[in-house]
Amino acid sequence: MSEIAQARGGSGSGFACSLKAKAWSPYVAGILIGLLQVPAFLLIETALGASSSYVTVGGIAASWIDPAVTNIDYVAKHIAATGKNWWQVALVIGVAIGAFLSMRISGARRQPISPIWSRALGTSSPGVRYAVAFGAGFVMLFGARVADGCTSGHGLSGMAQLAVSSTVAVAAMFAGGIATALLLLRRI
């Protein structure tokens, strides 16, 4: 019984936010994420974001094979050794570290692939899932760069600043996500 209470996010009082808990209230987690705007704005003079870092990493990898890619201003701007570029790469690496630590401390164990995918995709083949994941990642980041931001840059930061661009992009993001999940995926 206590194990279930633990899995459900802690004690009966409901606000156990120990690192050992398997789940926190989405409101506590959301406030913590929102507060990260303070160091982002004060120390780095930017807002939370994630998708630019993919251009930084991809652009550097591409420049090893194709040095001419650095002639493209957009790529050159993203792979320049600036604090903002590398702060964001460090940020997303930190996300992996934080999630790893949080999982280890709580004792949650994940399967190699979430059990929802065999239902959503109608097959339990890992190869199919890997192929879909690669294509999804490609479309996701290509789209994020077209829109000039992702769920973090447009969603968390742009909407908090009441930017018109971000509100349009987030509405389109949910529309695209809902349409895809309802039309292409099976109900989980």
Added chain:
Amino acid sequence: MSLVQSIVIGLLMGTVFGVALEKSRVFEPGMIVGQMQFRNFIMLKVFLTAVATGALVIAALHGFGLVKLAPKATFYAADVVGGLMLGAGIALAGACPGTVLAQVGVGYRDALFTLLGGIAGATAFGYAEPVLKPVLAASGPGKITFMDLTGLSYPVMAVGLAAVLVLILVGLEMWRPWRADLGADVDGDFGPAAPAKTTRSHLEPAE
């Protein structure tokens, strides 16, 4: 701020971000796909709470004259087309560009493919940008905000936005308590394959 300092700050902030994403369970594919199929509302709750909090703290910093706002420029075609592609990718990845890294951190193997696909997609955009930019970002109204459209000040609009979001969240929580969306293995999975401890009565038993 030196490069090394920026990287250290990034790693520390990212670690906090990663803990929050993992503890809220919003990084789980079951939460993202579930949200897009209207079966699970944890993603919306985390997202709207973070937006409301961000609006309040940025407004406070702005009010003290400590920071400048940095809204992105509006290009309607780019925002709509890019947003639709981003959303389609999010549904099929079961992740956002940031939460993919949390999935990698907890050991989801398919997330490595999402990550590689993402790097490939961002690189492809880098190559295509000189061609695409004139099409997608030909003209637009610039870095406009709802303050420009309404004439209200940022603190007023930020507090108003936060108040509206809090009302929406209170309503959401009364309609659907967050614990009901976790699932037995806290991954948003309510399927027949999961260990049977679901609290939802409307689910059919295994076929």
